Amino acid sequence: MAGWFELSKSKNEQFYFVLKAGNGQTILTSEMYTTKAAAQNGMASVQTNSPMDERYERKTSTNGKPYFVLKAANHQVIGNSEMYESEGARDAGIASVKANGTTDTIKDHTA
DSSP: OOOEEEEEEOTTSOEEEEEEOTTSOEEEEEOOBSSHHHHHHHHHHHHHHTTOGGGEEEEEOTTSOEEEEEEOTTSOEEEEOOOOSSHHHHHHHHHHHHHHTTOOOEEEOOO
């Protein structure tokens, strides 16, 4: 099963999206956006940038856990991963975003 985006509204009326893998696991979480249109542009940016390895910044948190951020061509952060237990698991997360990030399936939960 292919992945999908879920577009939601937070309690403070801001918009965000998550990218889910085919198994339903969240693999990328966006920043908060003030408008739905801006969040939709963010999803379009994931669709464009997720296939490109150079758009991923592999990082390590202060507690030593590997994670990654996906950036647009202008170097702005589009989304963040979860914290992983190993670099191998982080790299598998990147591969999953590459595989699922081009999906055009969007589940809109903002209505």
